[in-house]
Amino acid sequence: MKFCNGCGARIKNDEDSPLNSLIVALIVIGTAGLGILVGLSAVLLDKIPNFGPVLIFGVIYLAVWFGVCFMIMRQITKLIDADLGRRRLPETEHKFAELPPRSTNPLDEFREPASVTDQTTRTLDKIPR
Numbered sequence: 342m343k344f345c346n347g348c349g350a351r352i353k354n355d356e357d358s359p360l361n362s363l364i365v366a367l368i369v370i371g372t373a374g375l376g377i378l379v380g381l382s383a384v385l386l387d388k389i390p391n392f393g394p395v396l397i398f399g400v401i402y403l404a405v406w407f408g409v410c411f412m413i414m415r416q417i418t419k420l421i422d423a424d425l426g427r428r429r430l431p432e433t434e435h436k437f438a439e440l441p442p443r444s445t446n447p448l449d450e451f452r453e454p455a456s457v458t459d460q461t462t463r464t465l466d467k468i469p470r
Contacts, residue, residue, distance in 0.1 A: 347437060352428065360420045367413045374406040 345352055378399065385395045 358420075360417065360424065363413055363417050363420065367410060367417065370406075370413065371410055374409075378402050378406070 343352055344350065381402075382395060382399055385398065386392070389395060
């Protein structure tokens with residue numbers, strides 16, 4: 342949403358924000374990091390006949406990769422919380438119109454004439470031709 346539902350004020354700027362940059366960085370680091378891990382594992386398995394060092398390298402690489410992604414995610418959540426805190430307006434500043442409460446009072450007593458058509462059709466004036 343780019344506009345407030347209550348007052349119509351513009352909420353979101355179309356400019357690049359740090360939040361958008363961090364999301365793009367997380368996507369790039371996530372996909373590129375896994376791609377690098379798969380590529381390096383394939384090269385190392387081809388060069389090194391023993392599987393143990395490749396497994397240790399993979400575990401350490403995944404731990405570092407997960408740590409970097411986790412730190413970026415923490416920053417993203419902090420930016421989202423700050424953005425939501427800015428959007429909240431104090432209740433005194435933003436009042437909506439309130440309807441009066443429903444009334445359960447009986448209807449007013451019947452008064453003569455009930456409608457305009459009742460009054461005019463009872464007595465018709467003669468019109469000369």
